[in-house]
Amino acid sequence: MEWLQHYFNFRIVGNYAEVFLAGIGQTMWISAVCLVLSLIFGTLVALGRLSKNPLIWRPVAGYIQFIRSTPLLIQIYLVYYGLPAVLPIGNLLDEKQTGILALTIHTSPYFAEIIRAGITSVNPGQIEGALSVGMTPRQTLVNVTLPQAVANVMPPMLGQTAVLIKDTSLLSIIAVFELMGAGLKMFSETVIATESYVTTAVCYLMIYAIMLVVSGMLQNKLGGKAWRAN
Amino acid sequence: MDSIIDKIGIVQALWPSLVKGLWMTFQISILAILLGSILGFCLGVAKTLGYFVLEKLINGYLHLLRGSPYLVQLYIIFFVLPSLGISWLQFDGYTAAVVSLSLYTSSYVTEIVASAIFAVPNGQSEAARSVGMTRSQTYRYVVIPQALKLTIPPMASVYVIVIKSTAVLSVIGISELTRQGEVAIMRMPGDIMFIYCLIALFYFLYCYPVLRFSKWAEGKFGSVGDVDH
Incomplete structure (x- = not known):
């Protein structure tokens, strides 16, 4: 293990275990x-996007397009620096709340598109069939439409959640303490890049591995046609 | 009225540096897209060849790149690799940016290419084999031409992801669009919102056509499923 110590010093990482856990x-x-x-x-945005009223769906579509074609970093800056200037209550939010707000604004359109696809993915024949065998509309929704929509929507939803977890790392740039922030803290205190950043990467990979296991379990539970894509 | 003239003045003053930043963003993103697509194409084809070990290795590579944020990958390539003491791994900022973005791109492209090849019906390659084509001929003349068409729409959305990821490069001091904007804000601290909106507009003008193309191509060529994000 001596040679390994030369490349990767576990003892120092051990000292920072609490920081990384936090x-x-x-x-x-x-x-x-x-x-x-x-x-x-995102559900609200999806419903707005599906609306027939152009006064509603056009602005919503514009919002979705704007978010999809500008970088998250710029959106975070816009919220972080822009909010206090535009809204009087902007000053009341600390950087973590601002970060959460920015990430929500960024992620909602992606979820909205997934939810929209889920709503439109259920075959109308399924609903007609359920109604024709005497189910009430409520029973149809609960027993036929929703289970299929959820099963179809789950894989992209999980993928987007993984992206969301990775995106939180950008909040370290506006000084929010999270996993990336822990790595930066260790780097600024010890000035050893390898241990700081490799440990950060390993922590993210562990979260990712847990997500993979969970999504595998959900896959067995739900089934659904869209699973094939992953 | 005054404020509009004011803003026009700001735009005029910042125009050269922002265009320089956009050019840098363009340059790095195109390089990364090219290199990443070539690497991703090779890996994607290799993944479908049916060698168990190779497939697992490529999957591991994909999980490594997909499971960690791009920011962390950038830090590892920019800060950690030089400390290993291998001379050819000591990149300057520009090389580190291009290398990390190319690897990041390749992780998306690999999956797209592999799933496009799987999406070509089996009968196609069976027919090709049965008329006496070798395996490589089958790939070269039958499977890959059909698969490449399917990759066009998702590939365009990957390119948008890559373009947007270049914004992160500002943290290692590459003077691309975001970094130029930060410098501009140091010069004119009173107009933070306006300058960031201007930069957002620049990114929008670069990304939106590609997104529209992706949408259009999806209608024309069909798709093998959207990429996350």
């Missing part, structure tokens, strides 16, 4: 909050 916790927490907010806001 970083993982923060990353998971920020991702979870953003996930919930983006699902709610």
Whole structure:
């Protein structure tokens, strides 16, 4: 193990284990909050996009296009520097809340597109069939439409969640403490790049591995045609 | 009215540096797209050849690149590789940017190419083999031409991802569009919002046509499924 010590010093990493654990916790927490907010806001955006009224769907489509064709970093800067200038309450949010807001604004359109695809993915014949065998519209929705829509939507949803977790790393640029921030903290205190950044990468890969396992379990549970794509 | 003239003045003052930044963004993104697509194409074809070990190795490579944020990959290539003491791995900022973005691009392209090849019906290659084509001829003349058509729409959305990822390069001091904007803000701290909106507009003008092309190509060529993000 001596030669390995030359490249990678486990002892120093051990000293920073708590910092990295806190970083993982923060990353998971920020991702979870953003996930919930983006699902709610994304559903609204999806419904707005599906609306027949051009006064609603055109601005919503413009919002989706704007988010999809500008970098997340610029969006974070716009929210971080722009919010206090535009809204009087902007000053009340600290950088973590601002970061969560920016990430939610960024992620919602992606979720909206997935949800929109899910809503339109269920074959109308399924609904007609359910109604024709005497199910009520409510039963149809709960027992026929929703299970299929959720199963179809799950794989891209999980993929987007993985992207969201990775995207939280950019919040370190506006000084939010999370996993990347833990790596930067270790680097700024010890000035050893290898241990700091490789450990950060390993932590992200662990989160990713857990997500892979969870998505495998969900796959067995839900089935659904879209799983083939992964 | 005054404020509009004011803003026009800002745009005029910043125009040269922003265009320089856009040119840098363009240069790096095109290089990364080219190199990453070549690497991704080779890996994607290799993944479909049916060698178990090779496939697992490529999958491992993909998981490594897909499971960690691009920012971390950039830091590893820019800060960690030089400390290994191997002379040809000591990249300057520009090379590190191009190498890391190319690897990042290749992870997307590999999956697209592999799934496009799998999407070509089996009967096609069986028919080619049965009329006496060798395996490489089958790939060269039958499978790959059909598969490449399917890759066009998702490839365009990958290119948008790559273009957007170049913004991250500002953290290692590459003077691309975002970095030029940050410098401009140091010069004119009163107009942060305006300058960032201007930069967002530049990115939009670069990415939006590619996204539209992707959408159009999807209708024309069909698709093998969208990429995340």
